[in-house]
Each structure stands twice: as structure tokens, then as C-alpha cells.
Amino acid sequence: MKRLSIMFGLLVCLLASGAWAASRPIPNPPQIDATSYYLVDYDSGQVLAEKDPDKAIEPASITKLMTAYLVFKAIDEGDVSLDEDVTISEKAWRMKGSKMFVEVGKQVKVEDLLRGLIIQSGNDASVALAEHVAGSESAFAGYMNHQARLLGMQNSNFVNSTGWPDENHYSSARDIAILARAIIRDFPDSYQLYSEKEFTYNEIRQFNRNRLLWRDESVDGVKTGHTESAGYCLVVSALRGDMRLISVVIGTKSDKARTQSSQSMLNYGFRFFETHRLYRAQEVLQTTRIWYGAQEQVNLGVDRDIHITIPRGRYGDLDASMEVDSRIEAPVTQGQQLGKVNIRLDEELIVSENIVAMQPVDKGSLFARAMDSIKLMFQ
Numbered sequence: 001m002k003r004l005s006i007m008f009g010l011l012v013c014l015l016a017s018g019a020w021a022a023s024r025p026i027p028n029p030p031q032i033d034a035t036s037y038y039l040v041d042y043d044s045g046q047v048l049a050e051k052d053p054d055k056a057i058e059p060a061s062i063t064k065l066m067t068a069y070l071v072f073k074a075i076d077e078g079d080v081s082l083d084e085d086v087t088i089s090e091k092a093w094r095m096k097g098s099k100m101f102v103e104v105g106k107q108v109k110v111e112d113l114l115r116g117l118i119i120q121s122g123n124d125a126s127v128a129l130a131e132h133v134a135g136s137e138s139a140f141a142g143y144m145n146h147q148a149r150l151l152g153m154q155n156s157n158f159v160n161s162t163g164w165p166d167e168n169h170y171s172s173a174r175d176i177a178i179l180a181r182a183i184i185r186d187f188p189d190s191y192q193l194y195s196e197k198e199f200t201y202n203e204i205r206q207f208n209r210n211r212l213l214w215r216d217e218s219v220d221g222v223k224t225g226h227t228e229s230a231g232y233c234l235v236v237s238a239l240r241g242d243m244r245l246i247s248v249v250i251g252t253k254s255d256k257a258r259t260q261s262s263q264s265m266l267n268y269g270f271r272f273f274e275t276h277r278l279y280r281a282q283e284v285l286q287t288t289r290i291w292y293g294a295q296e297q298v299n300l301g302v303d304r305d306i307h308i309t310i311p312r313g314r315y316g317d318l319d320a321s322m323e324v325d326s327r328i329e330a331p332v333t334q335g336q337q338l339g340k341v342n343i344r345l346d347e348e349l350i351v352s353e354n355i356v357a358m359q360p361v362d363k364g365s366l367f368a369r370a371m372d373s374i375k376l377m378f379q
Helices: 011-023 060-076 090-094 110-118 123-134 137-151 173-186 188-195 255-272 366-378
Strands: 002-005 036-041 047-051 085-087 107-109 198-201 204-207 219-227 231-240 243-252 273-279 284-289 297-301 306-311 318-324 337-345 348-357
Touching: 036 173, 036 255, 047 173, 047 255, 060 110, 060 123, 060 137, 060 173, 060 188, 060 219, 060 231, 085 110, 085 123, 090 123, 107 110, 110 123, 110 188, 110 198, 123 137, 137 173, 173 188, 173 219, 173 231, 173 243, 188 219, 219 255, 231 255, 243 255, 243 273, 255 273, 284 318, 297 337, 306 337, 306 348
Parallel strands: none
Antiparallel strands: 002 318, 036 047, 036 243, 085 107, 198 204, 219 231, 231 243, 273 306, 284 297, 297 348, 318 337, 337 348
């Protein structure tokens, strides 16, 4: 393998603050009286704070994140449209708890039901949408569990679309963060609904229960949850500059506590950490020799954007290197792994990502291969 140094931009201006930042310790996360919590950077996936992130918890109305995800997916795939009508069943109409106050037998637009689901946290809207997408709420729960597996939610099981308490209905702080991240990534246009502060339906005006939408202009979602057994829960996401954080706080004692705890988590993450995009997908990082090929060079890069979250002020202290296979022979397929890019901070490896071929390279002609064999003999 051969090792090649990679220069980072803005190094000169960052070195001035690097020595001071290196000596400044990162304090412990805020002390939060909650069953569990989880703070993660959206782009890098770096966990900044956690407490029992995989503990089974009752998700309450946070469940509706998965309900919304599947409705967004059905719309994206053309199976459902925002302006189509949904006939409200008696089951949906009879749902207790939070409501958007739809009436049995009436037809309501999917778009209105989505706002009732997201802004008003309506259990009636949730059941109506589940029945419309899957035929029944129980069938929809099967879709929910299938999607959870696809997203890598390993500690979740859903039996309804609303979060109504059931001993077999559970999730975890980490899984909820995975789901929130997926909504933002997969449906950025639909995600904007989570920033809306109020919705009026049937002449009843209701407000989004996520109080941070009023208190912190960087917050643009996501969802509250509460039952007597689950306590007060809140998932929030905030974007400050180019850095987005997702916070999950589960099982606090009051609405005020979940709001303050979530604000403390966000402030901690933004104050003491920073996120950078190191490499773009398909960006050429290196060109290297290829033997026995139709061409002598192949471009190397990464197949996805690479982000890194580090203590604030430490960007200039990062050390990056590439390890590229010393002898690469054709044929090579596009996307084939040909090495690693490694990022270290204080000698600790914090990111290791595959380097791949940016384009395919076929075998060269018989003459070209013969010439390469001769060259290798003298190398």
C-alpha cells in the first residue's frame, strides 16, 4: 500500500486557533432527567450525547413519524396523491386522545390529514391515513415494521399507527433518531410540514405542540409525544449554518421539562462541536496507475459525501491519508474498492472510508498487456 497526504483547505487560518482549541476540554452533556436521550449530527451520524439509546421505550405519538414516512413514500411512488379524498371510517372517528376532529363518513383530502397528523398529532387522522394506504390499520402496522427493518431500526415494533399504548408497541431513542433522519433525507419537501406552527380544520384552530418552533428559529421540526406511561417526549431537529442536529428526549416529567431538555441538548451540540464535509461524492481524490488496462490511469474517489463532526476549533488538527492498492490490474469496475481514506485526530482514527474507481477500465489489447508485463519486470 502507498500512503499519500491530503491537504485540507483553510489550514492557515485554522491553525491560529487550533492550539488553544486542542487544550480546551469538551464538557459532559447536560444533566437531563429523562428515561433516555440521544443527540446526533444529521450529516456525519456522529453521536454527541446519549443515555440508554437502545432501551425499549413507549414512543407515544412519536410513532406518527413512521406513519408520516409511509404516507410520504406512497405519495412519492405515485400510489397516493395529496388532493385525493379519504373517507373517514367509524374507527378513525372514534379514536380518543389528540384529534383533528374529522367526522365519520366525510371525505377529507390527504393533504389536510397529513397536517392533522403532523401539526395537531391527530389520532383520527393517523388511523384514516393508515387505512387509506394499507386497507386497515393492522396491515399498515406490518408496513411500519417492514420499513423499520429497511431503515436499520433494530429495537422497534409497531402495532398501530398512532402510538396508542400497547405492551408490544415500542421503540428506542436511537431508532427514533434514525427515523427522523430518514424523513429529512428522503422527503425534504414534505419535511417542511413539521415547521408549521398551527392548522385550522373544521373551524378548530390547533397549535403545534413543539414549543421550540417558537423559541428557537433554527428548529424546523420534528414531533412531540405524551402518554401517562410514556411521559413527555420530544424529537427536534435544528439547522444552524451548515450543521444540523437531531435530538431525542424520552420520558421527562412535563412539557416544560422536555422543551428545556431538548434546547439544552441542541445548545450543547452546536456550542462544542462542528461538522465539515471533507469530500463530495464522485470527487476525484487521486489518479493512480492501472496495469494491463485499456488506459493507464484510473480516477479514485468516494461514492458518497463524507462528513465529520469534531470538537469545535479542531479542524486544522485533522490528519488525512490515503492507502491505495499498490498494484491495480484491469479489468476494474466502476465503484470497485481500491483503497481507504483515513482521517485521524490526535492519532485516533475517526473516519475510514473506501476509495473506489470512478470509472470502469477494461482489459487492454494483447500488445498493451505485453508492454505492461515488460515494464513491471523492471519496476
